Amino acid sequence: MLYYLFEFLEAQYQLPGAQLFQFISFRASMAIILSLSISTIFGKKIINYLLKKQVGESVRELGLEGQAEKAGTPTMGGLIIIFSTLIPVLLFSKLENIYVILLIITTLWMGAIGFLDDYIKTFKKNKEGLQGKFKVIGQVGLGIIVGATMYFHPGVTIKEHVEADPQAQEQLIEKDISESVAEKSTKTTIPFVKGNEFDYATLISWINPSYAKYAWIIFIPIVIFIVTAVSNGANLTDGIDGLAAGSSAIIVLTLGLFAWVSGNVIFSDYLNVMNIPNSGEMTVFITAFAGALVGFLWYNTFPAQVFMGDTGSLTIGGIIAVLAIATRKELLIPILCGIFLMENLSVVMQVGWFKYTKKKTGIGKRIFLMSPLHHHYQKKGHHESKIVVRFWIIGILLAIITIITLKLR
Numbered sequence: 001m002l003y004y005l006f007e008f009l010e011a012q013y014q015l016p017g018a019q020l021f022q023f024i025s026f027r028a029s030m031a032i033i034l035s036l037s038i039s040t041i042f043g044k045k046i047i048n049y050l051l052k053k054q055v056g057e058s059v060r061e062l063g064l065e066g067q068a069e070k071a072g073t074p075t076m077g078g079l080i081i082i083f084s085t086l087i088p089v090l091l092f093s094k095l096e097n098i099y100v101i102l103l104i105i106t107t108l109w110m111g112a113i114g115f116l117d118d119y120i121k122t123f124k125k126n127k128e129g130l131q132g133k134f135k136v137i138g139q140v141g142l143g144i145i146v147g148a149t150m151y152f153h154p155g156v157t158i159k160e161h162v163e164a165d166p167q168a169q170e171q172l173i174e175k176d177i178s179e180s181v182a183e184k185s186t187k188t189t190i191p192f193v194k195g196n197e198f199d200y201a202t203l204i205s206w207i208n209p210s211y212a213k214y215a216w217i218i219f220i221p222i223v224i225f226i227v228t229a230v231s232n233g234a235n236l237t238d239g240i241d242g243l244a245a246g247s248s249a250i251i252v253l254t255l256g257l258f259a260w261v262s263g264n265v266i267f268s269d270y271l272n273v274m275n276i277p278n279s280g281e282m283t284v285f286i287t288a289f290a291g292a293l294v295g296f297l298w299y300n301t302f303p304a305q306v307f308m309g310d311t312g313s314l315t316i317g318g319i320i321a322v323l324a325i326a327t328r329k330e331l332l333i334p335i336l337c338g339i340f341l342m343e344n345l346s347v348v349m350q351v352g353w354f355k356y357t358k359k360k361t362g363i364g365k366r367i368f369l370m371s372p373l374h375h376h377y378q379k380k381g382h383h384e385s386k387i388v389v390r391f392w393i394i395g396i397l398l399a400i401i402t403i404i405t406l407k408l409r
Contacts, residue, residue: 002091003027028283031088032291039084039295047299047306050074073304076118077296078312082111084292085285093284098155099326102146103285103319110231110318113138114310129310139231143224146322150223151216157182158328159275160197182277186215188328189274191335191405197274198331226330227321233340234317236347236372240384241304242297243374247339247395248316249293254336254399255323256286261406262327271406274328282326289319302385336402339395346373
């Protein structure tokens with residue numbers, strides 16, 4: 001909203017400083033400052049309100065050290081993240097941008113699913129929360145919306161061959177004014193490969209070249225899978241204080257770098273990466289989201305004063321998935337979201353091996369002391385703060401490896 005106000009003031013009255021709002025870098029900086037301020041200053045008020053309403057966590061007995069003390073800690077803290085993200089986005093971003101619209105829809109959609117799950121657990125006293133099938137239906141629904149928009153919307157385009165004018169670098173860094181032709185495409189980026197573009201349409205056009213127009217049959221299910229997998233991964237990672245929020249902040253800031261690079265002509269030309277018109281605007285959303293996550297950590301680090309609940313974890317996973325898809329970096333998810341992947345795999349391996357051994361021998365055996373993986377290390381006697389920091393360090397390493405793919409091919 002402020003973007004449009006200052007655009008008007010600049011056009012009508014040449015107000016000094018109003019032109020700053022034309023620059024993504026300025027608006028992104030303002031967004032992270034505001035989101036961080038909202039989450040830290042007003043976060044306490046939200047926590048007190050949740051305490052007043054007795055929105056406390058119902059902890060299942062898992063035999064973990066310090067677990068009993070967490071009972072009664074306010075949950076639904078994901079509301080802090082959602083509000084602290086959306087307010088700066090509404091103020092500082094271009095609201096007609098299709099990528100921003102998609103991210104706002106994702107935040108509200110996944111936030112609503114998570115909120116419903118937390119509401120059932122807290123107020124209906126049902127520890128199972130929302131039935132798994134309804135969560136999956138919600139995730140699939142979002143995947144269809146995102147996939148269909150990415151495939152059919154005319155504003156979602158790429159520019160493969162970008163030539164930047166060296167005399168216009170300052171304008172090109174902030175604005176998309178290259179002469180290259182934008183085109184609809186289902187291409188994405190393959191990491192560590194030269195000429196690193198893969199077209200999903202080839203998965204069906206090899207049968208008959210004319211079938212390329214039906215590539216949405218392949219593309220949309222892939223998007224559904226990514227949204228479901230990443231949101232569930234974030235949900236499983238939210239098991240100890242600060243782990244999900246901290247790990248997600250690292251991932252999101254990395255995706256912010258990719259959005260910034262892909263969205264402007266100079267950087268995409270220099271790095272020889274796919275230019276995605278208008279994607280730079282996602283940087284404003286990303287910085288607001290990162291600020292909200294870091295601000296939430298103020299209250300969520302050990303010992304946590306609030307838990308994000310599914311309201312936060314499902315929202316985080318959904319946003320990360322959509323950001324990766326929008327920046328055409330979804331094939332980097334196994335690296336960048338390696339923490340989520342490890343948590344997911346640990347559960348799959350544990351359950352699969354237990355069922356297999358029980359069927360074969362009559363006695364179910366386990367690979368880990370407990371899954372998800374962070375609980376395994378808790379069972380081994382490691383303090384949860386140490387586990388969280390070490391997982392963050394691994395997340396930073398994975399983020400650096402992901403960034404290196406810009407040049408290492």
